Amino acid sequence: MDTPVAYIEGIGGFLLDVLGVWAFDMVNAYGQAVTIDACIIDGCTDAFRVGVDFLERHRATMDFDRSEVRYEDHGQRVIISFRTTIEGNSTSRAAVRLASATNLRMRAVQPVEVAISAPDGEEGVFLPTVNNGVVLLAAAVTKVTNGKALIPAINSYGERIRLPSKRELGVWIPLKQDMELLQMHGELETKRVQKWLAELGDVDTPLDDEHDVDIGTEEPTSSLS
Structure with missing residues (x-):
């Protein structure tokens, strides 16, 4: 297949040679078949580039907020996800x-x-x-x-x-590499919290201004535990 262009303009205005065209079929994460004619770019072998012509032909929308390309094909919504970095x-x-x-x-x-x-x-x-x-x-x-x-x-x-x-x-x-996930050990279970409060001191004697404390309910017998 002949290449549509001899070169493309990269970031910063550098010109990159187009070596050929690779036509292939792929299946997206939703089981939908997608046909792509991708240009082989000199020095760019780890990813393929989708041109504006693909977006125009399919009337596709490139959504950077959701990191996906969407278009309609024979009444079916086709979604191609991609990754971006900041x-x-x-x-x-x-x-x-x-x-x-x-x-x-x-x-x-x-x-x-x-x-x-x-x-x-x-x-x-x-x-x-x-x-x-x-x-x-x-x-x-x-x-x-x-x-x-x-x-x-x-x-x-x-x-x-x-x-x-x-x-x-x-x-x-x-998750970033410097993030640490804390494992839950059940410390916030109701029984453990009640035991912890009991160890802090008297939990039976009412407060002097308990009638002014708002705990989210109007029931007179309600309490925090």
Whole structure:
């Protein structure tokens, strides 16, 4: 295949030779087939470059907030995730979407598989940013395997619910190497907190101004424990 151009302009105005064109088919994280004609650039062998012509032909949108390219193909929404870096070689956050259509059992907690644009073994924090109605999500630390990860989801509804593929759930924030994850040992369990308060002193004698203390309830017999 003939190259569309002889060279491209790199960062800083440097001209890079185009050696050839590599046509290939790939499957994205959502199981969709994508065909790409990528230019082989001299000195750039670790990644392929998608030109403006690809975006124009597919009328694609490049979303840097979500780190993804989106376009419609025969009525189907196609999503290609990519990674960006900021100062200090740290990776910016990316959108987290359901990897495939998922059925959630009624009133149950179950793991769901999501697609994340990250290398294998990378640890990060999932933060829910989208209101999914009766489906409740919580922040979770998880690890990426083959571009996917598991996060917990709660169906608070009394019937089964089906979530569609590519449903946006939140964002992925990679953990930096200098971050330390603290392991939970149950110190904040109710019984342990009550025992700790009892060891601090008298927990039965009312305060002198206890009637002025606002603990979020108007019940006269309520107390903090």
